[in-house]
Amino acid sequence: MLPFPHRHLLALQGLEPxxxxxxxxxxxxxxxxxxxxxxxxxxxxxxxxxxxxxxDSTRTRTxxxxxxKRLGADVINMSVSQSSVNKGETLLDTASTLNAMHCDLxxxxxxxxxxxxxxxxxxxxxxxxxxxxxxxxxxxxxxxALTIRRRKGRLENLTVAICGDVLHSRVARSNIHLLSAMxxxxxxxxxxxxxxxEAARMGVEVFHDMKAGxxxxxxxxxxxxxxxRMAGGLVPSAREFFRFYGLxxxxxxxxxxxxxxxxPGPMNRGVEIDSAIADDPARSVIGEQVEMGVAVRMAVLDxxxxxxxxxxxx
Amino acid sequence: MHDTPRDTLFINARLLDPASGLDAPGxxxxxxxxxxxxxxxxxxxxxxxxxxxGGAVLAPGLVDMRAALGEPGAEYRETIESAxxxxxxxxxxxLCALPDTQPALDDAALLQFILRRGExxxxxxxxxxxxxxKGCAGQEISEYGLLxxxxxxxxxxxxxxxxxxxxxxxxxxxxxxFGSFVVQHPEEPSLARGGVATEGELATRxxxxxxxxxxxxxxxxxxxxxxxxxxxxxxxxxxxxxxALDLIRAAKAExxxxxxxxxxxxxxxxxxxxxxxxxxxxLSPPLRREADRLAVVAALADGTIDAIASDHQxxxxxxxxxxxxxxxxxxxxxxxxxxITLSRVHGGDLTLLQALALLTxxxxxxxxxxxxxxxxxxxxxxxxxxxxxxxxxxxxKLPGKAQNSPFDGRALEGRVLGTWKAGxxxxx
Numbered sequence: 001m002l003p004f005p006h007r008h009l010l011a012l013q014g015l016e017p018x019x020x021x022x023x024x025x026x027x028x029x030x031x032x033x034x035x036x037x038x039x040x041x042x043x044x045x046x047x048x049x050x051x052x053x054x055x056d057s058t059r060t061r062t063x064x065x066x067x068x069k070r071l072g073a074d075v076i077n078m079s080v081s082q083s084s085v086n087k088g089e090t091l092l093d094t095a096s097t098l099n100a101m102h103c104d105l106x107x108x109x110x111x112x113x114x115x116x117x118x119x120x121x122x123x124x125x126x127x128x129x130x131x132x133x134x135x136x137x138x139x140x141x142x143x144x145a146l147t148i149r150r151r152k153g154r155l156e157n158l159t160v161a162i163c164g165d166v167l168h169s170r171v172a173r174s175n176i177h178l179l180s181a182m183x184x185x186x187x188x189x190x191x192x193x194x195x196x197x198e199a200a201r202m203g204v205e206v207f208h209d210m211k212a213g214x215x216x217x218x219x220x221x222x223x224x225x226x227x228x229r230m231a232g233g234l235v236p237s238a239r240e241f242f243r244f245y246g247l248x249x250x251x252x253x254x255x256x257x258x259x260x261x262x263x264p265g266p267m268n269r270g271v272e273i274d275s276a277i278a279d280d281p282a283r284s285v286i287g288e289q290v291e292m293g294v295a296v297r298m299a300v301l302d303x304x305x306x307x308x309x310x311x312x313x314x
Numbered sequence: 315m316h317d318t319p320r321d322t323l324f325i326n327a328r329l330l331d332p333a334s335g336l337d338a339p340g341x342x343x344x345x346x347x348x349x350x351x352x353x354x355x356x357x358x359x360x361x362x363x364x365x366x367x368g369g370a371v372l373a374p375g376l377v378d379m380r381a382a383l384g385e386p387g388a389e390y391r392e393t394i395e396s397a398x399x400x401x402x403x404x405x406x407x408x409l410c411a412l413p414d415t416q417p418a419l420d421d422a423a424l425l426q427f428i429l430r431r432g433e434x435x436x437x438x439x440x441x442x443x444x445x446x447x448k449g450c451a452g453q454e455i456s457e458y459g460l461l462x463x464x465x466x467x468x469x470x471x472x473x474x475x476x477x478x479x480x481x482x483x484x485x486x487x488x489x490x491x492f493g494s495f496v497v498q499h500p501e502e503p504s505l506a507r508g509g510v511a512t513e514g515e516l517a518t519r520x521x522x523x524x525x526x527x528x529x530x531x532x533x534x535x536x537x538x539x540x541x542x543x544x545x546x547x548x549x550x551x552x553x554x555x556x557x558a559l560d561l562i563r564a565a566k567a568e569x570x571x572x573x574x575x576x577x578x579x580x581x582x583x584x585x586x587x588x589x590x591x592x593x594x595x596x597l598s599p600p601l602r603r604e605a606d607r608l609a610v611v612a613a614l615a616d617g618t619i620d621a622i623a624s625d626h627q628x629x630x631x632x633x634x635x636x637x638x639x640x641x642x643x644x645x646x647x648x649x650x651x652x653x654i655t656l657s658r659v660h661g662g663d664l665t666l667l668q669a670l671a672l673l674t675x676x677x678x679x680x681x682x683x684x685x686x687x688x689x690x691x692x693x694x695x696x697x698x699x700x701x702x703x704x705x706x707x708x709x710x711k712l713p714g715k716a717q718n719s720p721f722d723g724r725a726l727e728g729r730v731l732g733t734w735k736a737g738x739x740x741x742x
Binding site for chain 1: 448453454455456457458459460480481484487488490491543544545546
């Protein structure tokens with residue numbers, strides 16, 4: 001295994017394929033370990049992991065917490081209310097507080113793109129981006145990739161359709177970087193109002209018609225449509241969105257017969273996905289995504305802490 | 315709904331098809347509501363009724379891409395039935411209805427209601443626009459996908475400008491997903507607010523609040539920029555100034571998806587028509603200076619303008635018998651659409667084929683409709699026209715309910731002799 005080239009995990013953009021493959025291989029071994037019911041509590045023994053969440057999250061925070069505990073770290077959850085963090089100074093003040101606490105691993109979620117990167121310049125800990133604004137959500141893309149690899153036996157040469165609110169999605173951006181690096185054909189599918197400008201420059205194919213976008217896809221990745229998008233006028237109504245962009249059996253029929261369906265959660269049933277699809281064990285791998293989430297986060301914590309130990313020795 | 319009409323053979327016609335450039339004497343056979351054949355000499359099938367055109371022009375029925383109807387909500391001004399009478403007399407067989415009715419056509423069920431009411435006339439296809447924004451209020455876009463499935467021809471807020479650049483951007487962008495376009499009333503609302511006439515010497519002398527002509531060019535420039543960033547298709551309705559037409563001409567040359575129409579008042583009248591506070595000539599946009607009228611004529615001739623629409627706006631006499639500023643804007647236009655357009659042919663600005671193309675195949679192509687051409691297999695929507703016959707526009711004697719014509723008293727050359735919808739005679 002190659003030594004990981006970064007001190008932090010802030011983004012997948014620019015991460016070379018061998019490092020992605022290493023991370024996925026290690027995560028795969030943790031998935032097996034988790035299924036066996038064993039733990040490896042000595043690995044991060046004595047290390048402090050802080051979950052610093054400036055934005056509400058249940059599943060990602062819990063997943064990191066579980067990952068840290070399974071590796072023996074001391075896990076602290078810090079939730080900072082939105083109202084108190086609207087100023088840049090506050091973020092840097094938080095950094096000095098964390099330094100004083102001798103935090104080793106810092107998991108950060110923030111509503112502003114680039115906030116974890118700013119923190120990483122000021123803290124001694126290794127920073128893991130757990131979702132920043134509409135920028136990236138690296139561990140989500142890694143867990144998606146691991147799920148796909150387990151189901152499809154490979155990542156290379158798959159056609160992946162990422163559907164819905166791509167404009168506001170950090171999950172979509174991380175997935176585009178990772179899947180493109182691993183030689184997938186990536187499509188983004190959604191109304192023009194929810195596709196970011198110059199999306200094609202990121203190496204994806206853009207579709208505004210769901211049936212055309214899903215044609216012969218191996219993987220259908222649905223994104224969450226947040227209610228405020230409708231309030232913002234980008235989509236006229238939930239019923240129209242579901243009719244044209246919600247994943248139902250009729251639209252899924254255009255994908256390959258063995259296509260898998262993914263969703264980063266939490267789902268808006270009847271808006272971006274029909275319950276009949278979300279709950280179909282033959283197609284939906286949404287449960288497995290959650291399981292792989294813990295394994296991937298264990299692998300990330302492992303690799304970054306190895307790096308820190310290596311750097312400390314140098 | 316209606317019985318299939320008998321086959322009809324039109325003989326002795328001057329066949330005029332602007333789509334193909336055909337202008338030749340001949341016959342045309344209609345069978346089962348569609349054009350079966352046309353040419354120099356056709357045999358007469360036994361069952362066919364014969365119409366001797368006596369050398370008059372037989373051309374496709376007109377496609378009017380912009381007309382307000384009184385229904386729903388202003389039936390005292392006009393009903394769909396009365397509008398259909400006026401349309402048939404004017405040679406119009408397809409009409410696109412504006413959605414800023416009461417209530418606005420922002421719901422699929424309302425749209426289907428209008429479509430059914432149009433079918434019931436039997437003489438006119440009424441194709442409603444969907445509201446570009448909910449309630450035509452200019453804020454949030456409406457359900458373009460569902461409206462399109464219900465039959466919306468395109469999207470517009472009718473007589474209201476979409477004032478917010480953000481909303482217009484979203485509308486242009488979102489309409490793309492459904493292969494549709496957005497029709498703008500090109501008038502910057504904050505500049506036009508309170509104005510009732512074109513700003514200038516005449517409005518100053520009359521003491522009327524003015525709207526600067528630049529209100530049109532500003533909106534056109536903005537929306538062209540939005541078409542450029544969204545890749546969407548914007549259509550400007552009733553363009554009336556040379557400055558706006560120059561911008562549209564340049565946008566087309568750049569390859570942007572920009573189209574436009576104008577209406578007869580803007581190439582036939584200028585602002586002096588409102589002299590003595592004639593409220594029948596109060597229009598929106600207001601009548602312009604002579605230089606702008608000439609620019610509209612030039613843009614018709616050089617192809618910058620894609621269509622001539624009636625811009626029919628029915629009003630009741632009481633809507634107009636008010637002080638100028640309080641009178642409602644808009645003029646009736648269905649019965650005079652062809653006659654006023656032909657005055658540009660008689661004036662030497664357009665050829666007859668050019669003029670008819672602006673009223674038939676060009677709007678039809680823009681709207682993606684299979685009408686507006688004399689083509690085998692096309693619906694037999696036809697008009698018979700004597701381009702030379704003289705008549706006079708007289709408010710009070712026009713077909714249909716609304717009589718608020720800005721052309722009252724105008725002598726015209728060119729009269730519709732008969733109109734056929736899907737092979738059935740509906741006028742003359």
